[in-house]
Amino acid sequence: MNKRFTFDFEFFDFFEGMCFIISENGQILSANKTSLKKLKVNLHKINFFEIVDNSERDLLKDAINNCVQKQKSLDRHTKFKVGEEQMYVDLFISPYRTSENGTTSENNCFVIAFNVTDKKEREEDLQRFYYVAENTVNPLQITDTEGRMIYVNPAFLKVSGYTKEELIGNNPSVFGSKKQMKRFWSEMWTTIKSGKVWIGDVENKKKNGEPFHTQLLISPILDSQQNVTGYFGVHRDLSEKKTMEKQLIHTQKMESIGTLAAGIAHEVGNPLASISALVQVAQRFTTDDLVKEKLELVKNQVNRISKIIRDLVDFSRPSNFEFQLTDINKNLTEAVEITKVGVKAKDISYELNLNKNIPLLPLVADQIQQVFVNILLNAADAILESHKKDKKLIVKSDLSEDNDVIITFSDNGIGIAEENIPKIFEPFFTTKKEGKGTGLGLWVSYGIIKSFQGEIKVSSVYGQSTTFTIFLPIQN
Numbered sequence: 001m002n003k004r005f006t007f008d009f010e011f012f013d014f015f016e017g018m019c020f021i022i023s024e025n026g027q028i029l030s031a032n033k034t035s036l037k038k039l040k041v042n043l044h045k046i047n048f049f050e051i052v053d054n055s056e057r058d059l060l061k062d063a064i065n066n067c068v069q070k071q072k073s074l075d076r077h078t079k080f081k082v083g084e085e086q087m088y089v090d091l092f093i094s095p096y097r098t099s100e101n102g103t104t105s106e107n108n109c110f111v112i113a114f115n116v117t118d119k120k121e122r123e124e125d126l127q128r129f130y131y132v133a134e135n136t137v138n139p140l141q142i143t144d145t146e147g148r149m150i151y152v153n154p155a156f157l158k159v160s161g162y163t164k165e166e167l168i169g170n171n172p173s174v175f176g177s178k179k180q181m182k183r184f185w186s187e188m189w190t191t192i193k194s195g196k197v198w199i200g201d202v203e204n205k206k207k208n209g210e211p212f213h214t215q216l217l218i219s220p221i222l223d224s225q226q227n228v229t230g231y232f233g234v235h236r237d238l239s240e241k242k243t244m245e246k247q248l249i250h251t252q253k254m255e256s257i258g259t260l261a262a263g264i265a266h267e268v269g270n271p272l273a274s275i276s277a278l279v280q281v282a283q284r285f286t287t288d289d290l291v292k293e294k295l296e297l298v299k300n301q302v303n304r305i306s307k308i309i310r311d312l313v314d315f316s317r318p319s320n321f322e323f324q325l326t327d328i329n330k331n332l333t334e335a336v337e338i339t340k341v342g343v344k345a346k347d348i349s350y351e352l353n354l355n356k357n358i359p360l361l362p363l364v365a366d367q368i369q370q371v372f373v374n375i376l377l378n379a380a381d382a383i384l385e386s387h388k389k390d391k392k393l394i395v396k397s398d399l400s401e402d403n404d405v406i407i408t409f410s411d412n413g414i415g416i417a418e419e420n421i422p423k424i425f426e427p428f429f430t431t432k433k434e435g436k437g438t439g440l441g442l443w444v445s446y447g448i449i450k451s452f453q454g455e456i457k458v459s460s461v462y463g464q465s466t467t468f469t470i471f472l473p474i475q476n
Helices: 033-039 054-070 117-135 154-160 182-193 239-285 289-316 328-341 365-386 418-423 441-451
Strands: 018-023 028-031 074-082 085-100 103-115 140-143 149-152 198-205 211-222 228-237 324-326 349-354 361-363 392-399 404-411 455-461 465-473
Touching: 018 033, 033 074, 054 074, 054 085, 054 103, 085 117, 140 154, 154 228, 182 198, 182 211, 182 228, 211 239, 239 289, 324 365, 328 349, 328 365, 328 392, 328 404, 361 365, 365 392, 365 404, 365 441, 365 465, 441 455
Parallel strands: 349 392
Antiparallel strands: 018 028, 018 103, 074 085, 085 103, 140 149, 140 228, 198 211, 211 228, 324 361, 392 404, 404 465, 455 465
């Protein structure tokens, strides 16, 4: 059924969009009430292009010209200028024939403009959020209401070691360390499902198995009816905090060792002094050569125990940070004696090759000895792990042509894997099992040597041997 209808332009007065009939040069021939209401100007006294922002005016003129010339409709996005404010609009432009006084004109256009300012602002807000999210150093993740990840930012990928394809659609438990109890996560879900923000410290696990500690803030994403539609998680790296905590624990442990060593020196020193005095008395009153020989052996061992205790007390005392002329060879010898006492040193053959021409160096004596002991203890661990029959540790001191003192520690232990060599001086990096090392010894040693304007280097053949080399400058 075909019928022909004729409409007045008032038909468009109740349209949500702003409707216009304009000529090719922008003259407004008709406008609906919606456009008069939203633009708040007398449209019959101005040109259509006057309500278009200056930056968009020429582009829109070209678009309308093409519409008229090609008699083809098109869509455009532009900006209207309403007083001092801008209005973003989507335009539908269509050729429109009009008849007036019996004359037909094809140079007119029918235009509908939809105000999309709110939508545009939301898009810009989203774009700004996306830029911030993509470039922040904090790992971010967004999950749906079931806990499946629907977004992770580059920082999250970097810290976790996973790719985006491995994470999107999966539950965050994929990198969970399982260190937190079920009750911990149950309380978290109860909180965020109720629409509240949850904050907690968590330990996760990277793809390579390494732990990473973060403070996690999870905020529910709510719709206009305050219904939870997803969850937004922000991680704050706690590595530095954990490092400081471990340093504090280690410092406290060293302080305890110092206190214990002082107590041992007092409690053991007095009996040793009595034993030494009794031995000397017995030596004076005996004429038996065999007894004298055995008593001399006892006296030597008593003196050795006394010296070990004194060295342990000296080593565990807080550093005085005072530079003084230091005998490197003496320090090396004492460090070897300290490490020999431990169970680790059992069956290890120590060889000292010391250059007697090395001058005294301005150093902090207890700090340089701490470096030597750290390296020697690590070497002893490496030797014992190798399970070799011939356990050997060689310590050398010498002078270089560049006016440096060179100190080397060479062991025939398990060696260091090539990929680990660049990381051994980093804080808390250790290849030892949990509880067997703090990963602080070589880091502290590196800092001490650097403070003396020196260098410390390492070379290793995995499965065979390791050599640490220290260079200390001879200063005038």
